[in-house]
Amino acid sequence: MARPSDLDALTATLPRLEPGHVWLVGAGPGDPGYLTLHAVSALSQADVIVHDALVDERIAALARPGARLEPAGKRGHQPSIAQDTISTRLVALAREGRRVVRLKGGDPFMFGRAGEEMLALAEAGIPFRVISGVTAGLAAAASALIAPTLRGINHAVIFATGHGAGDAPPVDWAALAATGQPLVIYMGIHQLAAVAADLVAGGLGPDTPAAVIASATLPEERVLVSTLERIADAVRKAGLGAPAMVIIGAVVAMRARLGGGDGP
Ligand SMILES: C[S@@+](CC[C@H](N)C(=O)[O-])C[C@H]1O[C@@H](n2cnc3c(N)ncnc32)[C@H](O)[C@@H]1O
Structure with missing residues (x-):
């Protein structure tokens, strides 16, 4: 030291x-x-x-x-x-x-x-x-024991915003779903039901693992793991709020093998 x-x-x-x-x-x-x-x-x-x-x-x-x-x-x-x-x-x-x-x-x-x-x-x-600083998406993934890149599973990671900001073009969730690559979504907790529905409509399986990490790295951090189809409801029932990161994709499943629970 x-x-x-x-x-x-x-x-x-x-x-x-x-x-x-x-x-x-x-x-x-x-x-x-x-x-x-x-x-x-x-x-x-x-x-x-x-x-x-x-x-x-x-x-x-x-x-x-x-x-x-x-x-x-x-x-x-x-x-x-x-x-x-x-x-x-x-x-x-x-x-x-x-x-x-x-x-x-x-x-x-x-x-x-x-x-x-x-x-x-x-x-x-x-x-x-x-x-540069450590971005919340990667810090949240580390806290939740979710490796955003896994050899044999994915070759890209998508960082997206769930908050349709100002004059920016809307996020094309179907196009993102079609890549099959994991999504790390900032500012997405309030629109999670709509985003999840768009991703499923775009071809992502409803059983795709999904996680929400609220207040990552802080004492009040909470992690919740579910499926794309159920995650918005689970977040609402658990009362998770912003700031929160949403991670969607097969990479989320490794958490269970590392001893991480479904939380929160
Ligand atoms: C305006 S964005 C800024 C992101 C920031 N520049 C970064 O690199 O992390 C704010 C969003 O980041 C995410 N965020 C920031 N801090 C977080 C934390 N401790 N835990 C989970 N998500 C966080 C939330 O999605 C929040 O709505």
């Missing part, structure tokens, strides 16, 4: 967050243990941290004394700050000469709107960097 002084020495070699720069930082799935050293370093340098609703307060507590925390929560169907407002705010803070961290749950690129923020920063001539 590294001594604290070794970690300090390593952290000192990481890039510096300069005044007027913005870093888009992934905070991981919730458990602070999944933070990267880059993320910890960014938090310790920032003057202002503009953070998502899903970022754990223990992570926000790693901000340096005197740093300002600005919530920019975007949470499912609840009213949230418009993306343009957040991007404009990042540009304004950078122009004031602040060291800015935009802290996002999971990985900034996985349904995290980092693309829009990068474009806004680039157009404004603001230097920026993206710090």
Whole structure:
């Protein structure tokens, strides 16, 4: 195990967050243990941290004394700050000469709107960097003992959003079903009955194993395993809520061989 002084020495070699720069930082799935050293370093340098609703307060507590925390929560169907407002705010803070961290749950690129923020920063001539984080889809799979790739079972994994977002084209669930590859679905718990029905209509067997992992990596984590046909009902009966990850496909079945139950 590294001594604290070794970690300090390593952290000192990481890039510096300069005044007027913005870093888009992934905070991981919730458990602070999944933070990267880059993320910890960014938090310790920032003057202002503009953070998502899903970022754990223990992570926000790693901000340096005197740093300002600005919530920019975007949470499912609840009213949230418009993306343009957040991007404009990042540009304004950078122009004031602040060291800015935009802290996002999971990985900034996985349904995290980092693309829009990068474009806004680039157009404004603001230097920026993206710090990857552990995405909730993979962390949830690890917590539930579900390997999203299994030799002999699949050769691809599909990360999808179940939340028909804004002006994006609707998800073609039948086309995804036709690939026969496992699906890891973000923001899918509220539409699970409709998504499951579309997948079955698209040709996926009703007995296809399906899992929901709620609050993955957090003390309140719950895992529920069922079939595509029954999962929405089971989630409703068990009272599972957001944030939750849905994993569908034959890869889910291995959990039982590893001693995982059907939960929750
Ligand atoms: C807007 S997306 C952002 C995803 C994030 N960028 C990532 O890489 O994990 C938010 C969704 O991620 C999923 N999520 C985030 N944290 C989670 C957790 N701890 N457990 C289960 N799902 C989670 C939920 O589906 C939630 O609705």
